[in-house]
Each structure stands twice: as C-alpha cells, then as structure tokens.
Amino acid sequence: MTNNLLKYKFLSCLDVGANTGQFAQMLLEELPSIRIVSIEPNPNCIKFLKKHVNEYYMCGLGNKEEKLKLLTPANKRKSKAASFFLHGNQTGIDDVIETEVDVFVGDTLFKDDQFDLIKIDTQGYEYFVIDGAKELIKRSNYVLIEYQTKLTNKNAPESIESVKLLEKLGFRITDLIHVNDSNHVAKFDSVHLDILFEKRDTHNYDCLDKFKKYFKDIQ
Numbered sequence: 001m002t003n004n005l006l007k008y009k010f011l012s013c014l015d016v017g018a019n020t021g022q023f024a025q026m027l028l029e030e031l032p033s034i035r036i037v038s039i040e041p042n043p044n045c046i047k048f049l050k051k052h053v054n055e056y057y058m059c060g061l062g063n064k065e066e067k068l069k070l071l072t073p074a075n076k077r078k079s080k081a082a083s084f085f086l087h088g089n090q091t092g093i094d095d096v097i098e099t100e101v102d103v104f105v106g107d108t109l110f111k112d113d114q115f116d117l118i119k120i121d122t123q124g125y126e127y128f129v130i131d132g133a134k135e136l137i138k139r140s141n142y143v144l145i146e147y148q149t150k151l152t153n154k155n156a157p158e159s160i161e162s163v164k165l166l167e168k169l170g171f172r173i174t175d176l177i178h179v180n181d182s183n184h185v186a187k188f189d190s191v192h193l194d195i196l197f198e199k200r201d202t203h204n205y206d207c208l209d210k211f212k213k214y215f216k217d218i219q
Contacts, residue, residue: 004177005027005144005177006031008116008196010027010031010116010117010142011033011035012034012035012114013034013116013118013119014110014115014136015037015039015119016106016120017039017120017122017123018049018053019040019078019082020048020078021038021045021048021051021053023119024036024052036052036053037053037057037115038053038055039056039057039060040056041058041059041101041102041103042072042078042099043099043101044072044077044078048078057104059101059102059103060084060103060104060122060125061103061104061106061122061128061129061132062103062104062105062125062131062132063105063128063129063132064132065103065105065108066103067100067103068084068101068103069084069098069099069100070082070083070099070100071083071084071098072097073087073096073097074094074096074097075095077097080121080123081123083123083125083153085123085124085154085155086154086155087123087153088151088152088154105132106129107132107135107136110133113136114136115136115140117143117144118133118136119143119144119145120143120144120145122146123153124148124153124156126145126159127161127165128157130143130145130162130169131165137166137169137171142174143171144177144195145194145195145197146193146194146195147163147195148185150188150190151188152190152192160214164217164218171198171199171200172197172198172202172203173195173208174198175196175204176193176194176207176208176211177195178194179192179193180193203215
C-alpha cells in the first residue's frame with residue numbers, strides 16, 4: 001500500500017484507526033520526517049502503537065462526544081477487526097470483548113491542527129468520523145478511507161454514504177491504493193478498497209476499473 005502513496009509526499013498524517021501502528025510504521029520507513037498523529041480506542045494496541053509514534057490518543061473519533069462499546073474479537077484482542085459495530089461473523093455473546101471507550105469529535109480535538117493526509121480505517125464507522133471532522137478535513141489535502149463493497153459490519157452505514165459526504169466537502173476519488181479480497185472478506189461477498197480522495201472537481205473513475213459499479217450513485 002505504502003508505495004502507491006509515496007508519490008504524494010505527505011508531510012503529516014492523522015491515522016484514525018491506527019491499531020498497533022502498521023500503517024504508521026510503513027509511512028515512517030519511507031518518510032522518516034513525516035508527522036503522524038494516531039487515534040486508536042483499543043487499549044490492547046496502545047503499548048505496541050507507542051513503539052512507532054510519539055503522538056497518539058487512546059480514543060475513538062465520531063460525530064458527537066460520548067462513550068461507546070468497542071467490540072473486539074475475544075480470541076484476538078489486537079485485531080484490526082475491532083469496531084463499534086459487530087462483525088458479520090460475530091454474535092456478540094461469547095466471541096467479543098466489550099470495552100467502553102471515549103469518543104471525541106475531530107473538529108473539537110484538532111480545531112487548530114492541519115494534516116496533509118487523514119487516513120480513516122474504522123471498520124464501518126468511517127461516516128461518523130468524517131461527519132465529526134468536516135472542518136478538519138476541509139483543511140487537509142487527501143483523505144484515505146476503507147470502502148466495503150458489501151458491508152461486513154452489521155448495521156454500519158453503507159460505504160457509499162462516506163463517499164457522498166466527502167463529495168460535499170470538495171473531495172473526489174483520485175486513486176485506488178489497495179484491494180483487500182482476502183478469504184476473510186470474500187466469504188461475505190465483499191471486497192475492501194482503500195480509496196484516496198483529493199480536493200478536485202471530478203472523480204478519477206479510471207482507477208476503479210472493475211469496481212465502478214459500486215459508485216454509480218455519485219457524480
């Protein structure tokens with residue numbers, strides 16, 4: 001994924017859904033001077049995240065300040081599948097750990113800050129992160145989000161709603177950075193796309209190739 005991003009020469013990144021710092025580590029290996037601020041609500045990830053970044057917040061971001069239950073797979077407590085929505089193969093009884101975490105509003109937490117890139121990978125919660133960070137996003141140049149072609153998180157907003165919200169903020173699709181069609185997501189008849197948005201007037205549909213059908217509702 002990182003190689004596709006390096007051509008954009010980011011100076012700073014807000015990493016929302018940082019997990020144990022995998023994304024930050026990849027960026028720092030090629031862009032050692034980049035400033036990275038990480039957001040991660042899973043307490044099981046923080047001691048690993050601290051090895052990669054100096055600036056981090058153990059919280060979630062959303063469109064209102066509240067406390068929410070983070071649902072983490074019981075057998076993999078550092079899993080990137082941790083979410084505020086149940087995963088499609090979870091019942092919520094025996095196979096998840098519930099942890100109450102703080103959720104803050106991006107526009108409040110970073111009211112005086114600015115980032116070249118805002119990366120949002122929150123397992124179905126992307127819409128709420130964007131909705132609470134409209135002004136922060138307007139001050140950025142790029143936004144990278146995970147798009148689920150078919151939802152793998154129960155009761156989450158459709159990913160296309162996040163795209164429509166980014167459109168209203170002046171952002172359009174500029175690059176397809178990564179395609180996750182692993183067996184884990186394929187069993188839900190889904191593909192997860194990491195899509196880069198840029199301040200521009202039109203979408204770059206060419207980069208979507210065989211996935212264009214999922215974006216027929218946008219202009």
